[in-house]
Amino acid sequence: MTLLVADSISISFGGVKAVNQVSFAVKQGELFSIMGPNGAGKTTVLNLISRFYDVDEGNLTFEGEDITQVKTHQVATKGIARTFQNTELFEHETVLSNLLIAHQQHKNTGLFSEMFFLPKVKRQELSFRRRAEDIIDLLDLQGYRDQMISSLPFGIRKVTELARALSLEPKLLLLDEPSSGLNPEETEDLSFWIEDIKEELGITIIMVEHDMNLLSQVSDRVLVMADGSELTTGTPEEATSHPDVIKAYLGD
Amino acid sequence: MLFVFKTAYEQDFGLFKHAIQRNCYLVLLVLLVVAPFVLERFYIGELSELFIWCIAGTGLMLLVGYTGLVSLGHAAFMALGAYTNVILNKYGVPFPISIILAAFFSGACGLVIGVAALRMTGIYLAVATLAFAYIVEKFIGQGGSFTGGHRGFRVENFEYFGVYLNDPVVFYIICLITLLVTLWLLGNLLRSPTGRAFVAIRDSEISAQAMGIDLVRYKTLSFALSAGITGMAGALYAYKIGYLYPETFTIFTSIKLLMLVVVGGLGSMHGIVFGAMFISLLPQIIALVRDLLPIWISQRRGLEPFVFGSILIAFLIFEPKGIYGRWVKIRLFFSQFPMYRKSTFKRQKSFLRTERVH
Ligand SMILES: Nc1ncnc2c1ncn2[C@@H]1O[C@H](COP(=O)(O)OP(=O)(O)OP(=O)(O)O)[C@@H](O)[C@H]1O
Ligand SMILES: [Mg+2]
Numbered sequence: 001m002t003l004l005v006a007d008s009i010s011i012s013f014g015g016v017k018a019v020n021q022v023s024f025a026v027k028q029g030e031l032f033s034i035m036g037p038n039g040a041g042k043t044t045v046l047n048l049i050s051r052f053y054d055v056d057e058g059n060l061t062f063e064g065e066d067i068t069q070v071k072t073h074q075v076a077t078k079g080i081a082r083t084f085q086n087t088e089l090f091e092h093e094t095v096l097s098n099l100l101i102a103h104q105q106h107k108n109t110g111l112f113s114e115m116f117f118l119p120k121v122k123r124q125e126l127s128f129r130r131r132a133e134d135i136i137d138l139l140d141l142q143g144y145r146d147q148m149i150s151s152l153p154f155g156i157r158k159v160t161e162l163a164r165a166l167s168l169e170p171k172l173l174l175l176d177e178p179s180s181g182l183n184p185e186e187t188e189d190l191s192f193w194i195e196d197i198k199e200e201l202g203i204t205i206i207m208v209e210h211d212m213n214l215l216s217q218v219s220d221r222v223l224v225m226a227d228g229s230e231l232t233t234g235t236p237e238e239a240t241s242h243p244d245v246i247k248a249y250l251g252d
Numbered sequence: 253m254l255f256v257f258k259t260a261y262e263q264d265f266g267l268f269k270h271a272i273q274r275n276c277y278l279v280l281l282v283l284l285v286v287a288p289f290v291l292e293r294f295y296i297g298e299l300s301e302l303f304i305w306c307i308a309g310t311g312l313m314l315l316v317g318y319t320g321l322v323s324l325g326h327a328a329f330m331a332l333g334a335y336t337n338v339i340l341n342k343y344g345v346p347f348p349i350s351i352i353l354a355a356f357f358s359g360a361c362g363l364v365i366g367v368a369a370l371r372m373t374g375i376y377l378a379v380a381t382l383a384f385a386y387i388v389e390k391f392i393g394q395g396g397s398f399t400g401g402h403r404g405f406r407v408e409n410f411e412y413f414g415v416y417l418n419d420p421v422v423f424y425i426i427c428l429i430t431l432l433v434t435l436w437l438l439g440n441l442l443r444s445p446t447g448r449a450f451v452a453i454r455d456s457e458i459s460a461q462a463m464g465i466d467l468v469r470y471k472t473l474s475f476a477l478s479a480g481i482t483g484m485a486g487a488l489y490a491y492k493i494g495y496l497y498p499e500t501f502t503i504f505t506s507i508k509l510l511m512l513v514v515v516g517g518l519g520s521m522h523g524i525v526f527g528a529m530f531i532s533l534l535p536q537i538i539a540l541v542r543d544l545l546p547i548w549i550s551q552r553r554g555l556e557p558f559v560f561g562s563i564l565i566a567f568l569i570f571e572p573k574g575i576y577g578r579w580v581k582i583r584l585f586f587s588q589f590p591m592y593r594k595s596t597f598k599r600q601k602s603f604l605r606t607e608r609v610h
Binding site for chain 1: 261262264265284339437441442443444446447448449451452454455456458460461462463465466467473519564
């Protein structure tokens with residue numbers, strides 16, 4: 001079953017065609033990667049899917065529903081979560097509150113019950129907390145639970161952001177260069193987690209990545225982009241050995 | 253050093269961090285309850301006014317400190333609350349009900365302004381709220397007999413079972429209870445999903461959206477709540493001063509409120525109290541210092557606003573966490589002595605955060 005379809009989507013900024021007629025379909029349970037040189041338009045594709053940018057042309061379909069027009073904040077509710085290339089966390093909050101903010105999209109309390117902190121609000125807080133703890137355990141963040149984001153090293157921030165995205169309990173997870181800024185050990189951990197997320201939680205993943213090792217280790221299929229356009233799509237081996245791709249990376 | 257052992261998740265969302273903190277507040281509460289019966293009239297009045305500024309500050313803190321939106325026109329909501337309250341009284345609505353209605357009315361005005369203004373951010377929002385405050389002030393001035401026009405009008409006093417509302421002790425207790433309830437409601441909100449949504453918007457609008465938070469909805473809500481709370485403070489303030497006219501609430505009042513939240517410490521409930529103490533004491537300090545200054549400075553009319561403005565800017569630059577932030581540092585210094593590291597509070601390099609949605 002296909003989960004997400006991008007049908008020749010395009011966007012330009014001023015004169016630059018950042019994404020030009022790109023099409024792909026991501027199957028349920030698949031790990032679909034996007035690679036390409038700097039400025040190829042990979043992040044822009046994720047921004048289009050998560051509705052931070054409006055597509056100029058083309059359509060996006062998620063679970064058979066057209067999401068080309070939905071509001072940015074509704075994307076999370078539909079089941080799409082994302083991380084950001086340089087992390088974008090709630091800086092003045094603890095790791096735990098960052099996760100709770102994600103969990104609360106399933107809230108069913110109103111303003112007045114919250115103002116009086118009625119028992120049902122308390123019960124809800126407990127259930128958010130339990131679910132947050134599950135994710136903290138999954139990604140080994142126990143030691144950082146009560147620390148402020150602004151005091152954390154970059155690697156932990158990256159993991160926290162992954163944890164926060166998982167806290168949305170998404171069907172589709174968009175990862176923008178999850179390994180950038182991580183050291184080799186952290187990257188190794190990351191590759192295991194990504195496999196766990198895919199295999200055990202059954203979450204479909206679209207991942208933008210530069211690290212070839214990680215890419216070929218975990219990806220089912222790879223889309224290669226250059227200058228906003230698709231070069232090729234295929235298994236990691238097919239994609240990396242494609243003559244156009246080699247040319248794009250080595251330059252002409 | 254104090255270590256708090258946690259054995260249940262409930263401990264993390266209690267209103268107090270630990271039992272010692274709770275007991276300190278209990279002691280403070282007892283002192284505040286006893287105070288009006290031992291203090292002189294003058295100090296009881298001063299404390300009541302302090303509580304009113306705390307309530308107004310709570311409203312603005314919610315908006316500025318917890319949602320990250322700046323308003324330069326919050327005096328307008330105090331004015332709306334004060335006038336609504338007094339006008340309702342004139343038409344026979346009795347005191348406790350009129351205050352609640354006044355809070356709802358300024359909240360509703362906040363909602364309308366919010367819907368219009370919150371499409372803007374940063375400086376544009378600040379200017380829009382400033383313009384709004386100006387309009388409200390002019391509007392009240394032109395209101396004829398309904399608002400008392402430029403000459404204003406007296407605030408009615410109330411009598412229930414032989415006790416008068418303007419009796420210092422009675423009024424003190426009313427202000428204290430209102431303040432405690434307001435702080436309790438805000439505290440509850442901040443440990444619930446809505447409060448976390450506000451804070452999320454403050455820290456990163458981009459991420460907040462990615463977490464499914466509807467920016468327009470929550471910003472408008474925060475604006476309305478903030479306006480309602482500040483309006484309630486205005487309603488109480490009307491009884492405190494006993495006479496209302498348009499210049500009771502001016503841009504200077506708005507700046508004072510902004511100063512309260514910035515100097516007290518953005519994003520902290522303790523900061524509200526510190527900030528309110530600061531803005532209440534500052535005029536008295538200025539008055540004391542004024543006598544020591546040469547005549548050509550001390551007789552200048554703008555001295556007080558000038559001092560207020562300069563301190564506001566100084567805090568924004570040198571002590572962005574406010575008085576409460578400084579207190580936290582001092583406390584940590586003593587609790588970790590001699591192991592305190594100066595770098596603990598240094599801002600970490602915020603790793604390559606870009607304006608673009610990378
Ligand atoms: N908001 C924007 N405004 C203007 N130009 C933009 C914007 N977002 C992206 N671009 C442009 O679109 C092109 C693609 O950018 P994008 O960030 O998608 O590249 P990328 O493939 O993610 O590169 P990198 O590997 O460096 O992250 C670039 O030329 C970039 O300058
Ligand atoms: Mg990118």
